[in-house]
Amino acid sequence: MVKAVTGFGRSGLYDWFIQRVSAVVLVAYTLFIVGFIFLSKDFGYASWSALFEQRWVRVFSLVALFSTIAHAWIGLWSVVTDYLTNRMMGGKATVLRILVEVLLGAVAVFYAVWGIEILWGV
Template identity: 70%
Template sequence: MVTTITSFGRSGTFDWLYQRVTAVLLTIYTFFIVGFIFLSKDFGYESWSALFAHRWMRVFTLLALLSTVVHAWIGLWSVITDYITNLLMGAKATVLRLVIELLLAAVAVFYTAWGIEILWGL
């Protein structure tokens, strides 16, 4: 079995499974939010604020945020490794791919930290 230095022990099967699980969670979250918006009698700041005052909603939203990050990371990693590696060959492709992955990882960490701050007021 061949593994790359950036795989961190992951396999294609686990990536596929993670994407499917996160997609299901994001679908459930989306249907819940859309349902809340359309079924709310008086949808506005007060009802939205009351919904997010519940701890379970903040946890559900945090799970959706983390699912978005994991889902996006796996998808972008797959696309980057396929296209950058096929577009360029050799050391330039590896360096460019690692720089892009580092930038995307920094954005993912920033958005995750920002989301946690918004949800929990830390």
């Protein structure tokens, strides 16, 4: 049985499900934001600020942020593992792949912390 080095026990079905759920969340969030922009009578800083003062909008935004990160992580992990394989890189791909995954993980954590700081003013 082949076990992925960086799979952390995930299955393809689990990744597929997370991508679909995160895509639905992102579509709902996009429709909400676009709808607010186009349906707002007085769209400006005051209405935008008032919208994001509501706790449910900040929570929805945070869920959308985490959905974006999860969706991107699974997609980028798939691309990295497909293109940085031992066959293509002559046996040195494992180290390179892990370095790329660590870099992408660090970027994901940075964006998560930054997004929380923006949304909650921490």
